[in-house]
Amino acid sequence: xxAKHTILQKLPSDLAPDRLPQHVAVIMDGNxxxxxxxxxxxxxxxxxxVDALKELVRCCHDWGVKALTAYAFSTENxxxxxxxxxFLMMLFERVLIRELEEMVRENVRIQFxxxxxxxxRSLQSQIDRATVATEHNGGILFTIAANYGGxxxxxxxxxxxxxxxxxxxxQADEIDEELFSQHRYxxxxxxxxxxxxxxxxxRLSNFLLWQMAYxxxxxxxxxxxxxxxxxxxxxxxxxxxxxxxxxxx
Ligand code: IPE
Ligand code: IPE
Ligand code: MG
Numbered sequence: 001x002x003a004k005h006t007i008l009q010k011l012p013s014d015l016a017p018d019r020l021p022q023h024v025a026v027i028m029d030g031n032x033x034x035x036x037x038x039x040x041x042x043x044x045x046x047x048x049x050v051d052a053l054k055e056l057v058r059c060c061h062d063w064g065v066k067a068l069t070a071y072a073f074s075t076e077n078x079x080x081x082x083x084x085x086x087f088l089m090m091l092f093e094r095v096l097i098r099e100l101e102e103m104v105r106e107n108v109r110i111q112f113x114x115x116x117x118x119x120x121r122s123l124q125s126q127i128d129r130a131t132v133a134t135e136h137n138g139g140i141l142f143t144i145a146a147n148y149g150g151x152x153x154x155x156x157x158x159x160x161x162x163x164x165x166x167x168x169x170x171q172a173d174e175i176d177e178e179l180f181s182q183h184r185y186x187x188x189x190x191x192x193x194x195x196x197x198x199x200x201x202x203r204l205s206n207f208l209l210w211q212m213a214y215x216x217x218x219x220x221x222x223x224x225x226x227x228x229x230x231x232x233x234x235x236x237x238x239x240x241x242x243x244x245x246x247x248x249x
Contacts, residue, residue: 011063012233019240021193023067024060025215027207028053030199030223037223043087048225050095057108059229060140063236067141069192071207075115075149089120092146096126100133107139113185114148115156143189150209157183184210191215194239196232198224216242 011017031045038044053070060068073088103110110130119127127146160183164170170179181187192208195215202219204212218235220227 009062015063015233015236016240017064020063020065020236021216021239022065023069023190023192023194024065025069025071025192025195025208025212026056026227027071027195027197027201027205028224028227029197029201029205031225033199034223034225042084043091045223045225046088046091050091052225052227054099055229056227056232057140057142058106059232061106061108065140067143067190069113069143069145069189069208071145071148071205073114073146073148074206075147075152076206078147089123093120093123093126096123096130100130103130103142104133104137107137108134108142109137109139110134110142110144111186111189112144112146113153113189114146115152116147119147141188143186145207148185148207150204150206153185153208154210156185180210194218194235196220196227196235198222198227214244214246216244 011020028049031049032042033045034048035042035045056070057068060066072092077088078085112127112131116124116127157180161170161175161179165172165175189211191211191213192215195207195212196218197203198220200219200221208215216239218238220231220235222228222231
């Protein structure tokens with residue numbers, strides 16, 4: 001373990017353990033710019049980004065954050081050059097193969113949200129394998145959004161509910177937030193308390209649109225590959241200073 005990994009293993013003393021976000025979501029942005037700044041191809045940024053994500057999973061585990069959801073590939077990311085898309089798909093698959101054993105050992109439960117059926121078959125197999133191998137783990141719930149779009153998630157829930165209405169299983173006026181939530185990609189994934197986006201962009205980019213209704217948003221200028229424990233510490237400090245009112249006074 002390097003010095004970088006040994007510092008800040010325990011929850012920093014200025015953070016209140018009882019006021020941590022239960023569920024953190026991250027839009028891992030800026031891999032391309034990170035690489036460009038170093039004169040490297042964009043894919044190097046994606047490669048480095050994997051290390052940053054691994055470290056964040058560990059950090060959540062060490063500090064007591066129960067759920068982490070990471071945006072890995074959006075439904076709009078197919079519009080990128082096909083070399084980059086191919087590289088990302090291959091990277092996801094390799095990382096899943098390489099990291100599975102350790103995730104099992106560290107009690108991580110991994111799951112995926114998104115339209116997974118159109119991902120490369122070999123990647124789907126690894127997704128299934130990792131999901132099944134970790135489904136009984138009781139540690140951090142680590143959700144990866146792959147070929148994910150918030151609008152698509154809402155639409156597919158609408159279709160599923162409409163079919164049930166059509167078939168007479170439910171009445172239209174029985175559709176409420178609870179029922180809708182049961183038809184999302186994963187009903188077990190609650191709302192994030194904190195959304196972190198790196199690289200300074202001030203938008204949601206179609207991420208968890210329904211679930212973000214009351215998320216606290218934290219934006220950092222750091223590019224994703226540079227997102228460290230110290231950065232996460234800053235995000236959590238900012239979160240703990242927020243007054244979450246949920247519409248109340
Ligand atoms: C985020 O980094 C990774 C993915 C969207 C897969 P980007 O690739 O968007 O990096 P920038 O925003 O171009 O710097
Ligand atoms: C959002 O980043 C998607 C992921 C991080 C996977 P993008 O880089 O695709 O978002 P835009 O295009 O800047 O909105
Ligand atoms: Mg980007």
